Amino acid sequence: MRALLLLALILPFLASCSNTPSGPGNMGSLPTIDTREAKIASEPRGNFYYGRRYFVQKTRFWGYLREPGQSAKRAKLVVFNESQKRNPDRLPEGGSGKRYGFDNNYEYKIYGRYTGRELYEPNSNQFLPEFLLTNYELIARNPGWLFSPSDKYYPTRVTLLPPSF
Numbered sequence: 001m002r003a004l005l006l007l008a009l010i011l012p013f014l015a016s017c018s019n020t021p022s023g024p025g026n027m028g029s030l031p032t033i034d035t036r037e038a039k040i041a042s043e044p045r046g047n048f049y050y051g052r053r054y055f056v057q058k059t060r061f062w063g064y065l066r067e068p069g070q071s072a073k074r075a076k077l078v079v080f081n082e083s084q085k086r087n088p089d090r091l092p093e094g095g096s097g098k099r100y101g102f103d104n105n106y107e108y109k110i111y112g113r114y115t116g117r118e119l120y121e122p123n124s125n126q127f128l129p130e131f132l133l134t135n136y137e138l139i140a141r142n143p144g145w146l147f148s149p150s151d152k153y154y155p156t157r158v159t160l161l162p163p164s165f
Contacts, residue, residue, distance in 0.1 A: 031144050036072075043068055051110035051136070052146055053089070055101035057156050058123045062087055064146065064162075065110055065131060072147050073162050078131040079119045085112075085133045105153070107143040111135040124158050 031039070043050070045068040054063040054077070064075035080087050089103045112134040118127045145151040146160055153159060 031149075033149065036144070040069060040071065045069060046109075047111070049110045049112075050139075051108040052143070053103045053106045053108070054146070054160060055089075055104040055155065056124070056158055057101075059158070060121050061124065061126075061128055062131075075146075075162055077126070077128055078114075079121060079128050081115060081130050081132045083132070085135055087133060088136055088138070101155075103141075104155075105143065105146070106138060107140040109137040109139060 049065040049067060051062075052064045052072075052075070054061070060079055061077050062080045063077070064072070065078050066072060066075040082090065088106070088108060089100055091100065091102075110131075110133065112132045115130045115132050117130040119130050120126075121128050147162055151160055
């Protein structure tokens with residue numbers, strides 16, 4: 001009887017455990033692929049990009065940008081040129097509270113333009129397009145997965161890449 005009582009107390013805890021990394025990098029709820037495609041197909045169009053912050057320690061890229069109505073499969077990992085506007089999580093160094101990368105997986109409307117330059121990002125060993133940021137608007141703090149419901153986020157290495165199409 002005592003073993004059953006102990007099992008009843010432990011089971012809810014075990015059910016809440018997962019091998020998916022959690023914390024600020026958690027990819028959030030899991031909309032279906034059809035739901036995500038329908039949302040993208042019906043999203044507002046305009047002179048902006050949809051951006052998803054993708055923070056990986058020691059890298060200098062900002063995240064993924066895609067045009068309105070465009071599949072995430074076509075999203076580009078970009079480096080922001082902040083000469084006109086600082087990126088959303090560029091906060092003063094030190095102090096308490098939010099830190100650089102606090103907005104991992106937040107979704108934004110991103111305004112600006114591609115400069116035509118490609119910059120080398122040494123910690124991920126990639127040449128990435130430079131994007132001149134002029135403004136941004138927060139859309140969602142927890143928009144769910146980026147490329148697939150099976151996305152796995154790790155803050156110390158690049159794991160989220162668009163599937164080849």
